[in-house]
Amino acid sequence: MTATAAGTLPSATRGRPRRVVALAWLHDNLLFLYTGFAVLYLLLPVAIIILFSFNDPAGRSNFVWQGFTVKYWANPLAVIGLGDAVLTSLEIAFISTAVATMLGTLIALALVRYQFLGRGATNMLITLPMATPEIVLGASLLTMFVAIGGPPFFPLNFVTILIAHVMFNISYVVVTVRARLSGFPRHLEEAAMDLGANEWTTFWKVTFPLILPGIIAAALLAFSLSIDDFVVTNFTSGKTQTFPMFIYAKARIGVPVQVNVIGTIIFLTAVGAVLISTLLQRRDRSR
Amino acid sequence: MVPYLLLAPGILWLLVFYVYPGFQMFITSFWSGSLEKGFTFSLDNWTNYTDAIRRYQDWFIRSIAYAAAATILTFLIAYPLAYTIAVKGGRAKNLLLFLVVAPFFTSFLLRTISWKIILGDQSVVFGPLKALGIVPEEFRVLATPLAVVSGLTYDFLPFMTLPVYVAIEKVDRRLVEAAQDLYAGPWRRGGAITGGLAGGLLAVLLAAIFGYEIAPLALGAAVVGALIGATLISESFVRVTFPLSLPGVFAGGLLTFIPAIGDYVNAEFLGNTDSRMIGNVIQNRFLTANDYPTAAALSFTLMAAILAAVAVYARVLGTEELQVGRG
Numbered sequence: 001m002t003a004t005a006a007g008t009l010p011s012a013t014r015g016r017p018r019r020v021v022a023l024a025w026l027h028d029n030l031l032f033l034y035t036g037f038a039v040l041y042l043l044l045p046v047a048i049i050i051l052f053s054f055n056d057p058a059g060r061s062n063f064v065w066q067g068f069t070v071k072y073w074a075n076p077l078a079v080i081g082l083g084d085a086v087l088t089s090l091e092i093a094f095i096s097t098a099v100a101t102m103l104g105t106l107i108a109l110a111l112v113r114y115q116f117l118g119r120g121a122t123n124m125l126i127t128l129p130m131a132t133p134e135i136v137l138g139a140s141l142l143t144m145f146v147a148i149g150g151p152p153f154f155p156l157n158f159v160t161i162l163i164a165h166v167m168f169n170i171s172y173v174v175v176t177v178r179a180r181l182s183g184f185p186r187h188l189e190e191a192a193m194d195l196g197a198n199e200w201t202t203f204w205k206v207t208f209p210l211i212l213p214g215i216i217a218a219a220l221l222a223f224s225l226s227i228d229d230f231v232v233t234n235f236t237s238g239k240t241q242t243f244p245m246f247i248y249a250k251a252r253i254g255v256p257v258q259v260n261v262i263g264t265i266i267f268l269t270a271v272g273a274v275l276i277s278t279l280l281q282r283r284d285r286s287r
Numbered sequence: 288m289v290p291y292l293l294l295a296p297g298i299l300w301l302l303v304f305y306v307y308p309g310f311q312m313f314i315t316s317f318w319s320g321s322l323e324k325g326f327t328f329s330l331d332n333w334t335n336y337t338d339a340i341r342r343y344q345d346w347f348i349r350s351i352a353y354a355a356a357a358t359i360l361t362f363l364i365a366y367p368l369a370y371t372i373a374v375k376g377g378r379a380k381n382l383l384l385f386l387v388v389a390p391f392f393t394s395f396l397l398r399t400i401s402w403k404i405i406l407g408d409q410s411v412v413f414g415p416l417k418a419l420g421i422v423p424e425e426f427r428v429l430a431t432p433l434a435v436v437s438g439l440t441y442d443f444l445p446f447m448t449l450p451v452y453v454a455i456e457k458v459d460r461r462l463v464e465a466a467q468d469l470y471a472g473p474w475r476r477g478g479a480i481t482g483g484l485a486g487g488l489l490a491v492l493l494a495a496i497f498g499y500e501i502a503p504l505a506l507g508a509a510v511v512g513a514l515i516g517a518t519l520i521s522e523s524f525v526r527v528t529f530p531l532s533l534p535g536v537f538a539g540g541l542l543t544f545i546p547a548i549g550d551y552v553n554a555e556f557l558g559n560t561d562s563r564m565i566g567n568v569i570q571n572r573f574l575t576a577n578d579y580p581t582a583a584a585l586s587f588t589l590m591a592a593i594l595a596a597v598a599v600y601a602r603v604l605g606t607e608e609l610q611v612g613r614g
Binding site for chain 1: 289290291293294296297298300301302304305306307308309311312314315364367368370371372375381383385386387389390391392393394395396397398400401402403404405407409411441444445518519541545546548549550551552556566569570573574579582583586589590593597
């Protein structure tokens with residue numbers, strides 16, 4: 001965190017002993033070295049997940065490296081219950097993302113566009129779920145489901161997981177869409193209205209296309225939060241198994257290698273999605 | 288009328304599935320009985336709270352200590368990282384930010400299990416070190432408090448890095464240049480003293496939490512802190528950049544401490560029976576023992592403790608910055 005002025009180094013080091021030059025180099029590049037190590041540290045567990053999807057363990061537990069194989073990649077769903085768990089996770093992620101994105105976008109529109117009584121309270125209600133630990137979110141929903149004690153809430157099922165996921169996703173959608181809306185060029189809407197478009201047409205022809213990137217970002221965030229959620233799901237799932245619940249159930253006796261394969265596929269899909277969207281944005285900008 | 292129509296569906300969802308459950312949890316904490324015989328509500332059951340807190344106070348204290356240790360460690364690791372990306376990142380800025388959040392693209396549980404592989408007694412890291420005799424044979428990290436805190440630190444590192452990055456990025460570089468024009472130079476003596484003190488105090492705190500020997504750790508950290516303070520920290524950083532980045536540190540601290548204190552996955556996968564946190568108790572009481580009243584009382588106490596801690600924290604470090612990093 002030094003403030004060495006740029007350009008002083010060459011003249012300052014010229015003619016000095018090599019040890020001092022090395023020290024000066026270290027001093028100037030220490031932060032870059034550090035950043036490299038920090039990034040390696042962040043990515044180390046990801047590398048282990050990918051590496052161990054090629055492991056050939058002797059017993060059930062996939063903790064020690066035994067040898068390289070691709071056989072688990074050939075048949076990633078060949079474990080009882082894994083396919084169903086992945087499917088359940090995908091269904092919940094898709095439905096909860098759709099519902100939460102819709103509800104959250106409407107709230108964001110109201111918050112940015114209108115002055116109304118209860119604005120402060122609404123903002124508070126949006127912020128609180130994000131500041132509540134997941135365990136409290138899940139536990140309090142469970143107490144409600146238990147207190148009601150009957151269908152569709154009890155016994156816990158697919159619907160209760162869905163309710164929970166929509167609940168914790170709404171706030172993230174509102175915050176993401178609101179960030180996009182707050183720098184919004186209002187004069188474009190006014191121009192459309194001046195040219196005779198009614199409010200409905202203006203919304204769909206002008207407003208919606210402009211905030212669409214924000215909505216897509218919010219939906220992606222909601223999807224990734226939902227598909228990886230463990231804590232809230234643990235309290236609201238009962239016997240229904242999602243992908244994280246499947247991992248948790250297997251963790252004690254040994255996670256099958258196929259789980260690492262699925263985990264790697266999810267990682268590569270997410271990285272691919274980010275890369276594609278970045279490339280598309282670059283192309284848009286260079287046009 | 289229009290705004291209320293837009294708000295209605297989402298707000299209704301939050302009222303029914305966030306606010307009301309919180310209220311129900313409060314009611315449940317005054318229940319007595321069992322799942323088989325049925326539960327009854329009575330205000331006399333306030334003893335649920337005193338009983339639960341008396342019985343599980345060690346778990347509460349441990350959770351606060353581990354979450355605090357993880358928050359301090361994420362701050363120490365994340366700050367130089369965020370600073371480098373923001374100030375010296377250049378064209379690699381977006382790539383580095385992407386790498387910081389990349390762990391989120393894999394499963395949280397799988398990442399925690401990965402740490403179990405990495406920190407194991409004969410793992411890729413400790414196996415060779417032990418074979419070479421660098422690390423004593425009986426040394427272990429897995430199934431100790433250190434492993435739990437390491438897991439928490441790792442999990443929430445991006446949550447600290449991003450808001451700190453945003454705050455440093457926003458600092459006007461001209462202010463730093465102005466400070467340098469006004470003879471802000473290196474900060475040798477002050478840096479050595481401050482760095483030494485900070486390093487020593489943090490080491491004392493962490494050693495106390497992990498149960499390690501305090502004196503050697505504190506001495507080592509003080510020397511390292513003094514070195515960093517004297518060589519790497521400049522006066523313009525201390526007087527301009529660091530104070531202006533505090534809102535990000537504040538937000539990052541909240542984003543780390545709050546989820547960390549309620550976490551139970553790291554304690555379960557990486558810890559031992561003596562390093563369980565309050566989340567483990569709540570999960571066990573709710574899902575295994577069906578002891579809903581105790582579990583609800585514990586959850587409610589946890590939430591109240593967090594709100595109280597946030598209030599104190601906000602009073603000390605400023606309130607309006609609460610929004611930073613949430614966007």
